[in-house]
Amino acid sequence: MKNNLYTAVLLILLSVSNVFSQNGNLITSEAQLQEMKLALKSDNLFHSAVNDAIEEVAPYLKSGLDVPVPKDLAGGYTHSQHKLNYTIMQKAGMLYQLTGNEQYAELIKNTLLKYAELFPTFDRHPATRSYSPGKFFWQCLNDANWLVYTSQAYSSIYEWLDAGTRDKLNKELFRPYADFLSVQTPQFFNRLHNHSTWANAAVGMIGLVMHDEDLIQKSLYGLPFENLYAKDNDGGDIIRADQKKAGFLANIDHAFSPDGYYFEGPYYQRYAMYPYLMYAVALDRNKKELDIFNYDNKILLKGIETLVQLSNEKGEFFPLNDAQKGMSYYSRELKLAISIAYEHGDAHRNGLLSIVKELNAVPLNYGGFLESNAIAQGKATTYQKRSLLVTDGNKGDKGAIGILRGSRQEYIMKFTQHGMGHGHFDRLSYLMYNKGDEVLQDYGAARYVNINQKDGGGYLKENKTWAKQTVAHNTLVIGDRTQCNAKVEKAESATPELYYFNAEDENIQIMSAKDSIAYDGVHQQRTLVLIKDNAFENPLLLDLFRADLPSDQKLRMPYNYKGQMMYSTFDNQPLNSLPVMGKKDGFQYLWKVGEAPSKGNFNQVNWFNNKVFYTLNMATSAEDSINFVLLGANDPKMNLRNDKAFHWLKTGKKGSNLYASVLETHGGYSYITELAPHTYSSIKNVNVVYNTNAYSAVTFENKEGKKWRFIMCNNNSSSSSKHKLKIGETTLKWKGVYLLEEI
Amino acid sequence: MKNNLYTAVLLILLSVSNVFSQNGNLITSEAQLQEMKLALKSDNLFHSAVNDAIEEVAPYLKSGLDVPVPKDLAGGYTHSQHKLNYTIMQKAGMLYQLTGNEQYAELIKNTLLKYAELFPTFDRHPATRSYSPGKFFWQCLNDANWLVYTSQAYSSIYEWLDAGTRDKLNKELFRPYADFLSVQTPQFFNRLHNHSTWANAAVGMIGLVMHDEDLIQKSLYGLPFENLYAKDNDGGDIIRADQKKAGFLANIDHAFSPDGYYFEGPYYQRYAMYPYLMYAVALDRNKKELDIFNYDNKILLKGIETLVQLSNEKGEFFPLNDAQKGMSYYSRELKLAISIAYEHGDAHRNGLLSIVKELNAVPLNYGGFLESNAIAQGKATTYQKRSLLVTDGNKGDKGAIGILRGSRQEYIMKFTQHGMGHGHFDRLSYLMYNKGDEVLQDYGAARYVNINQKDGGGYLKENKTWAKQTVAHNTLVIGDRTQCNAKVEKAESATPELYYFNAEDENIQIMSAKDSIAYDGVHQQRTLVLIKDNAFENPLLLDLFRADLPSDQKLRMPYNYKGQMMYSTFDNQPLNSLPVMGKKDGFQYLWKVGEAPSKGNFNQVNWFNNKVFYTLNMATSAEDSINFVLLGANDPKMNLRNDKAFHWLKTGKKGSNLYASVLETHGGYSYITELAPHTYSSIKNVNVVYNTNAYSAVTFENKEGKKWRFIMCNNNSSSSSKHKLKIGETTLKWKGVYLLEEI
């Protein structure tokens, strides 16, 4: 079947190639098209993409595309049909350019003429649920999507069309549509918001097709602000009174940190990148002088690179803030983004190919063609994920995400901006992965996207009441309260601050951040140190979490672990009638299934997850204790997963309190050989030897009697400052923020 | 490194091949060896196996192998070293035969001479924990392992050795060792038990090497029974007074059902097959007249085939009885078994190659060589798993396992013998898999094999108190008690019986079995019907579980599901202080997390597991109710997984009670596209329309209004009998045990 199709395509190609050159050039140049046609003479990924598109479009060459009068919300017939239309038209446009088969051009033309008929017959979509009701869709966002895709289709046949039809479509459909999405809906077009990015891209792209400089300028720089605020007052403060700029470039400036991080987190960044990149490709082709891919130090390409780095070994994005787990760079959006990065970027180009190879598919564009060629030539190399600091805030001064990678473990610490409505109260939390598996998790969002039986697929109420709460994260909970009392405004008022990040030495990588907002009067600092030493199978994670308290308070450090508990030195007593742990701040969903006092000043918790063992080696004091907890109380609809955690409790005293621990990843298991090497930690002791606001110092020892000391200076991160500290009888001198030595 | 090694091997081979032919032929003939050497001239799986063995043996060519005085139990140095010795010697023997490098022969000779020195210096291993203390190991079982492997090594150099050395080894090591394992330890050698199979194989194989017909006869037919019972009385009734036969052939007769099923279940079968097969290969080469692979209708080859069929799509054995999940046909034992099946079997030969291909490794034997060749020639085809009935009992009359397969779903119903000490109280339970994922699970064994922190890696007490109990299985629990009151003797006293099995029509496959022992006075029957119809995305599972009760009793049907509950028509109320459900029979480990009465006479439970949706469509009555339960109460060491279940409760009445349900597998989900098609069941009704001990009849209807009726005759499974039944106003007539019709 595929083979026959292939032969058929080939015949068409051989018979018609070079007899047409009527390309509007929005996305692809004439020269690129000539190159791409060559790919169709052999078997390769790009050719497969073409064949898939041929199969997909084929039925509509006969039937045409229905253009119904808009009526439905998302999911309904008219909504789905208009979505289908722009997808098919975009593909038909590319196929027309590649094959010269005029049936594709006719399909687009006929469909657009139906839209031109329909357009003037009504004002807006009958549904009024959106702050910006659309035309063919219930919200303008979908209309902007339509125009981003359809501009590409229209461009493909622009030169092929007779002048009369072109003129009619320009005047009766596209220019009015662009006005509809911009001047007639400024609250949609002129925001600093991902919705507006779609609007800017849509209007700009159709402007480029029609050579309409007015539309292009509006798309790049927004509408003038005069009068807009007034109009806008009806619908609330959608356009902020202090906003000075709008349009595509302003949205780039606003949304991305200098490291290419998008403020809502990777899950939303994946979606938000799409219009930026599509419009950028069109601008790069048609407005060279803007040099868009070099804009702001190549910020768009950096955005793709950063997004790829913000994923685990399986390519799944770190589920920070509201994020459904499992979304990965194998998504449609990233397939396109990666092809653009491959075409226009210079860093890691051939590494990106390993992702494409895994996906075994390229998009139907010039970047996809280049990827296909390069893969056929065996150029794919491994993509290098590395330790890195990703700053947040459009000036890069609003905290960051720190990622330490060593062996196959990944540690991700979060101390960014709150992230607006999608943010979680998770300051100074960290996630841990090993071999792409979650070991210490962030719950992610409480949501089953698009699964109707779970509240229509939207955010569940537990997203707010559980998933966003601090106890759902691996960070300190003070007084059993959520950070910032779970108030977004408070959380937005100040960001945690980067104290130190250095991953240059693979034997000791450090990230450290501070926060003073989460709990009134409390100064917190977490320092994560990844130590690689031949004495250990894998790098160790030393965790120093310091809390300077204004008064005595209960401290609770949750470890939201995945896997099966193996043993702990705590002598756990079962609680048969499970108490629910609280009434608010997420504790209403937790059952306490066991609790135990600590034993002496060293304790261990050892668990097992997907064939690997993990041990938390804890410096404890006599008043410390542990809770074993299970998620799922007060959840009659079973919206939540029955995940587990252990909580390390301390009696917090006024002044400096320190959680010090060493997490070891060790051993293995095979369900086939049933061999179980190294199931116990090699660590036999962890001790806090110094603890003030100025310095934190610990020692740890392995079973062979080797011993190490680590000291962190907490109030001077300069690498040139000199330190002198007396611990017990020993006086230590060193330069720089930390000292690690075997003793 | 590997390449250099490869070149080195090649040079050795080219220089020495054909200059030696001193092979004892236990396992491999001279002609086979000549063929196998050809494989070493190119790159292939067999060559890789040879290279791996060369690397593994290399260090000992220099250092020799230590032969310590026995002292330790399993895990200790002397135990591990003696194990290493036989592994290395066996490989060295094969390498000597393939390469002619005499260093390998010398290593074997020198090691054996050390054993010959050591052997006469002491009586038995100092440890006395075993019923049959060994020589070099704490138990004879390990010594028999030693001899099975070492016979192969010895055979390899048998003709190469000078006559004096050979004579010395025969007289001072091997013949005494064979006597030690047989006449001197009859309680080990003469049982009908997998331990004795090892003993029989060991004695027989060394007998074949030494051409010692006395040993061969003992191995095949056992020791005479005179005087044995007397000796045996010291240690209990290890040899049963009614036992008439012993030896290898008797063990084959005893252990396997005519369908090749081993009575302890697949997890143990995998281990038990090994000595049967190794000895069979040796007998096939050296005692052709026995025609061992054709013995009892090719029972050994059938055993391998059956074992492969008793696994899910991932190759993991169904975890029936005591079994650690994850054990699969990618284990070392199966690698060997499959190579033997490939060499000697005729059915599905090239299908087996797909398993070898997945494993990407072949064993170091002639079968492995054939596999390697065939794979290089592209002969591998897909292995066809099918619906089948696997009878239990050495006459095939002690129940069975039924497997229905359709689309990618697998349903496994168990109604076998109890399985002695490893059996579970799980009569009429079923497991369900989809795409290799568990959907309705058997808990498996409560054990972490070889993981020391969990009770030394042995069976946990929860294995008996939870994993074996009926409520841990998907079968009816009456009066909240375990079947047979959890007494093995009672369970062994009678087996459930096959009532009907027919999988010939892929549109309707049926399995049905009965039991009258599990609960006093209760006659139970479960009929599972897999119905394929274009109206549904996947085949439906119709489940009719009938219980004829002597008095009113509480009925509870557990569904030990995997995944996340999506919704149910039961209006669940949360129970905040979780009650523990009982004090015994497994209920002491269960928390009730929710309960609800049924709503009307049709209810649904819908859940989601690994991107697929499942709905149980239940014919309910007003008194029915549901419990949602969570495993983990009374488990302070957290030995158990926090698995979930829902229990469908009925108020059982004296007489015939019927659980009728239709399980639908439907829809899908992608975490990348976030599309969620078909998340709801297509079934809108299930009704019991007739329910007596003679007939069970249900109707079910889909949302398009199509309706089906299924009738099962419960007391006559003949396919030729004629039936007539009046249901309501309709009189139905049909031939055969069931009737399915669209109405």
Ligand SMILES: [Ca+2]
């Ligand atoms: Ca979170």
Ligand SMILES: [Ca+2]
């Ligand atoms: Ca079981």
Ligand SMILES: [Ca+2]
């Ligand atoms: Ca009904």
Ligand SMILES: [Mg+2]
């Ligand atoms: Mg910027």
Ligand SMILES: [Mg+2]
């Ligand atoms: Mg958003």
Ligand SMILES: [Mg+2]
């Ligand atoms: Mg038999």
Ligand SMILES: [Mg+2]
């Ligand atoms: Mg056994």
